[in-house]
Amino acid sequence: MAALICGSLAYDTITNFPGRFAQQILPDQVHILNVSFLVPTLRREFGGCAGNIAYTLSQLGGEPVVLATLGADGREYLQRLQSWNATTDHVRVIEDSYTAQAIIITDADNNQITAFHPGAMQQAHVSPVPARDDLRIAIVAPDGREAMVQHASQLAAAGVPFVFDPGQGLPMFDGAELSNFLSMATWVAVNDYEARMLCDRVGRSLSELSRSALRGIVVTLGADGCDIWRDGDRIHVPGVAAEAIVDPTGCGDAFRAGLLYGLEREWPLDRCAALGNRLGAAKIACRGGQNHAVPHRPVTE
Numbered sequence: 001m002a003a004l005i006c007g008s009l010a011y012d013t014i015t016n017f018p019g020r021f022a023q024q025i026l027p028d029q030v031h032i033l034n035v036s037f038l039v040p041t042l043r044r045e046f047g048g049c050a051g052n053i054a055y056t057l058s059q060l061g062g063e064p065v066v067l068a069t070l071g072a073d074g075r076e077y078l079q080r081l082q083s084w085n086a087t088t089d090h091v092r093v094i095e096d097s098y099t100a101q102a103i104i105i106t107d108a109d110n111n112q113i114t115a116f117h118p119g120a121m122q123q124a125h126v127s128p129v130p131a132r133d134d135l136r137i138a139i140v141a142p143d144g145r146e147a148m149v150q151h152a153s154q155l156a157a158a159g160v161p162f163v164f165d166p167g168q169g170l171p172m173f174d175g176a177e178l179s180n181f182l183s184m185a186t187w188v189a190v191n192d193y194e195a196r197m198l199c200d201r202v203g204r205s206l207s208e209l210s211r212s213a214l215r216g217i218v219v220t221l222g223a224d225g226c227d228i229w230r231d232g233d234r235i236h237v238p239g240v241a242a243e244a245i246v247d248p249t250g251c252g253d254a255f256r257a258g259l260l261y262g263l264e265r266e267w268p269l270d271r272c273a274a275l276g277n278r279l280g281a282a283k284i285a286c287r288g289g290q291n292h293a294v295p296h297r298p299v300t301e
Helices: 027-032 047-061 074-081 119-124 145-157 167-172 175-184 194-201 249-266 269-284
Strands: 001-005 010-016 041-047 064-071 087-094 102-106 111-119 135-141 162-164 187-191 216-220 226-230 235-237
Touching: 001 047, 001 145, 001 175, 001 249, 001 269, 041 047, 047 074, 047 249, 064 074, 064 119, 087 119, 102 119, 119 145, 135 145, 135 249, 145 162, 145 167, 145 175, 162 175, 162 249, 167 194, 167 269, 175 194, 187 194, 187 249, 194 216, 216 249, 216 269, 226 269, 249 269
Parallel strands: 001 064, 001 135, 010 102, 064 087, 135 162, 162 187, 187 216
Antiparallel strands: 010 041, 102 111, 216 226, 226 235
């Protein structure tokens, strides 16, 4: 059975700053901020939330169906998706746009500053959720604003359970809009910073939100693992030690692939999260969001 992945496809230009942002940015001078970071290394990777999730899910043996947009420069990316046997029937090429581009600077503490050009992603709403009988689960990951709204509504109307993963797109929505997403979603996946922003905007705590119709809220905590909220209770799932800390780009997407893989197979949520933690640890030891190997394919029973 298939998992629909709604989200961005992007090229990532990734650089590393050997110092610390905190030593270069003066808190009392941010109103006249003008800083430059010398970045000795630079590389270009395939990225975007949908692409990263599809990559790891494919490595796990899942069946990713990608709903996204590429620009005129995206033919190579389309071929890459197809090489994993991901379904690309619903990837639209916007000829008069560039593929979305992320320019990422990572410092010595793995803090990141990102500039993002949405490009073709701004047209992602022109492609609706496909009418397929084999969709068992979906995820609404960061994408164009209208695409996220429409795809969530379409999935809810079709009765397809989905994970709401607002990510860096969360600031685009106010409290009422986020509450509407939560009313349609089956699960929510956020990091700890996003969780605080989500609660602030909707005016409800994680405990309160988890007492709603949601089947669970997953809050990732980096190396510390993640917390799971259900029916007002919190369960902590410990992190997995990484062999090396190389590049945090795409770790959250690797985690979400594990989440989708397990949820599609009706695993308990804590088991899904444990797989996600393993995948995040494997990813951080490799550069880019689509170069890591899955340690071994999980059993499916």
